[in-house]
Amino acid sequence: MDTLILGIDPGSRVTGYGLIRCFGADHELLDAGIWKSVEDDSADRLKHILQSAMSFMRLHQPEAMAIEAPFYGKNIQSTLKLGRAQGVVIAAALQLDIPVFEYAPRRVKQAITGNGNAGKEQVAAMLPILLKNAISSQLSLDATDAVAVSLCHAFGLRKGVTPRTGPSNWSSFLKSNPHRVAGG
Numbered sequence: 001m002d003t004l005i006l007g008i009d010p011g012s013r014v015t016g017y018g019l020i021r022c023f024g025a026d027h028e029l030l031d032a033g034i035w036k037s038v039e040d041d042s043a044d045r046l047k048h049i050l051q052s053a054m055s056f057m058r059l060h061q062p063e064a065m066a067i068e069a070p071f072y073g074k075n076i077q078s079t080l081k082l083g084r085a086q087g088v089v090i091a092a093a094l095q096l097d098i099p100v101f102e103y104a105p106r107r108v109k110q111a112i113t114g115n116g117n118a119g120k121e122q123v124a125a126m127l128p129i130l131l132k133n134a135i136s137s138q139l140s141l142d143a144t145d146a147v148a149v150s151l152c153h154a155f156g157l158r159k160g161v162t163p164r165t166g167p168s169n170w171s172s173f174l175k176s177n178p179h180r181v182a183g184g
Contacts, residue, residue: 003157004030006062006098007150008053008089009142010070012081013037015049015089016140018147019060022154026132031060032143042081046088053092065093066101066153068108068145103152108145111152123148 002023009016018032035052037045057065067089070082093100106116112126124144127135130151135144 003064003154004060004062005150005153006057006060006065006093007146007148007153008065008067008086009145009149010049010067010082010086010089011142012042012045012085014140014142015052015085016142016144016146017053017056018143018150019056019062020131020147020150020154022157027130027151027154028132029127029135029147032135032139032147034140034142042084046084049085050088050092053089054095057092057096057098062098064099064101064153065089066103066149068149069102069104071105101153103149108148108152111155112148120145127151 002021005020005022007018007020013036015035015037016033017035019030021028021030035049035056037048039045039048067086070079070086090100109118109123110116112118112123112130115122120141124139124141127144127147131147135147139147
């Protein structure tokens with residue numbers, strides 16, 4: 001059975017995406033790239049990310065979206081901006097009834113390279129080995145990270161592992177907790 005999985009590496013200025021098709025133990029890259037926001041205003045950047053994500057999801061209709069969880073660094077402002085970007089992409093998927101799964105960066109790296117501390121370049125280098133078709137060496141590291149997130153989710157599905165990093169399936173969380181949503 002074919003399954004389309006959209007992977008997202010969120011960012012406030014550059015958001016990576018990677019769409020894969022899974023069939024059995026094989027994974028094929030269908031599309032990957034970035035949504036780049038050049039707007040100065042943060043609200044305009046979020047609007048651009050939201051519109052790009054919605055348009056892509058409507059066109060390709062993935063069955064699941066896997067997104068990298070925010071990395072908690074020392075700069076709280078950067079973490080907040082990253083969380084906002086992640087939030088608008090999650091909102092886009094939920095609006096289109098696409099289940100959302102969240103993965104910690106360390107877990108994605110572990111799934112792809114076997115090393116949770118691997119660098120972005122190591123993750124990118126493993127993708128041609130893991131995908132049935134060729135992957136462009138011209139892809140940005142944001143795009144290859146997004147492909148890695150989608151593969152991480154696919155590997156978990158193949159093994160029958162339920163994703164976990166907090167409320168891992170936001171659709172289920174919202175259905176189970178309607179009182180925690182404004183207007184619910």
